[in-house]
Amino acid sequence: MEIGLFTSGYQRSPLEHAFIDAKRFGYDYIELWGGRPHAFAPDLRNGDIRLIQSLIEKYEVKVLGYTPEHNAYPYNFMMGSEAMRRDCVDYLKLCMDMGKEMGAEFTMISPAHAGYEARYDEIWKRLTVTVRELAEYAEKIQHTIVVEALTPYETNVVKSANDLARLFDLVESPYVVGMCDVVPPFVQGESIMAYFSILKDKMKHMHIVDGKNGEDTHYLPGEGSIPLKELLAEIKFAGYKGAATIELVTNYINEPRLYAKRAIDHLRSYMEEK
Template identity: 60%
Template sequence: MKVGMFTSGYQRSDMEEIFRDAKRFGYDYIELWGGRPHAYAYDLMRGQIDKVLNLRNKYEIPIKVYTPEHNAYPYNYMIGDEYQRKESMEYLKTAIQMGKSLGAEYTVISAGHAGYNATKKEIWERLCKSMRELADYAQEIEHMLLIEALTPFESNVCTTANDLCDIIKYIDSPYFGAMLDVVPPYVQHESIMGYFHKLGNKLKHLHIVDSDGKSDTHLVPGDGNLPLKELIEEIQAYGYDGGATIELVTAYINEPSLYARQAIDRFRKITER
């Protein structure tokens, strides 16, 4: 299983530290967070992408996944008026284009909170409309788009394996698939392995971290109570051969290098046979 480093926790550091650390700590790839100051889609489009690609080549660390920042700041296609939705669509289309230009295998998105007044019917119709638009664009430029489920603390739209199955079946595109972050099912007492059985070959990518089982906090492996060793053994026994990003976000933003090293060292120990 290839192991990746998520870069959100490095947003207060120079971009070169990301690639240098990924190389020296032994990560197989980077999952590039698409936010300022490093890889915001519009900044990449205006020329910053050259710096990112030069660092990728210098350190020989591939960018397997591009994950643009959205859902609240200021883009959330699931809430607000049609102008706001369309503006979010244009931003995410640009992000998909930049994901392909970065040489990423996937661009990953999610569905933000739709607000407390939206009905189930309204949520579904808006999600379908937006995903159709993005998936059609991904297919047009031949780049794979993935959607992940969020925790109920973050969203009321797409939070379970069944939610992913519903939207993927509805869109029915070879360029639209799913990814699994292990925290959402764990905090909801949902089967993590159920994602594999329900989604099959549409499940393309993983985020693996530890969890306290009661919040959306993403913890360094070993700091929570998720049975990671047994989970990873089950995933390997299932035959999954995609990537697994250790998704540390802003909980460790003060010392990203220390925790990036600790995370992969612990992950290796967990997966030792």
């Protein structure tokens, strides 16, 4: 299983540091966070895409996935007026263009909070209309969308494997697939491994970190409550062939290099244990 470095935790450092560290610490790829100052899609379109391409070539580290920022600041296709939804859709189409241009295998989306007064019928209508439109564009440019379920602290839209499965029933496209971040099922008392049996061939990517009950913080592997050594053995037994990003976000933003090294060392040690 390939292990990736997520660049969100490097947002107060030069992006090149993330590529340097991915190379020297033994990461297999980068999952590129699409926010300023590093890889905001409009900036990429205006010329910064060449920087990304040069870093990929210089350090010989691929960008497997592009993960644009769109959870309410300023984009959220699940809340606000139709003009706001339209603006977010146009932004995500641009993100897909940039993801494809940099050579990423996928662009990731994660439906954000729809607001406390939104009814389920309203939520699912808006979600399916939006994802169907993005799917049509993905098919046009032949670039995959990965949909991520979030914790209930972050969203009231897609929070589980069952939510993802329902979405895939409503929006049928080979270019729309799912993934599992291990924190959402863990903090909700759900089964992480159920993602594999429920999503089947739609289960294409993972975020592996550690977590603690009652919060959505992403901890270094080994510093939370998830039995990661046993989980990794089960993932291997299940025959999962995809990749897994160590998704350290802002909890370790002060010293991303130190924690990126510790994170992959911990995870590799769990993977190597019999």
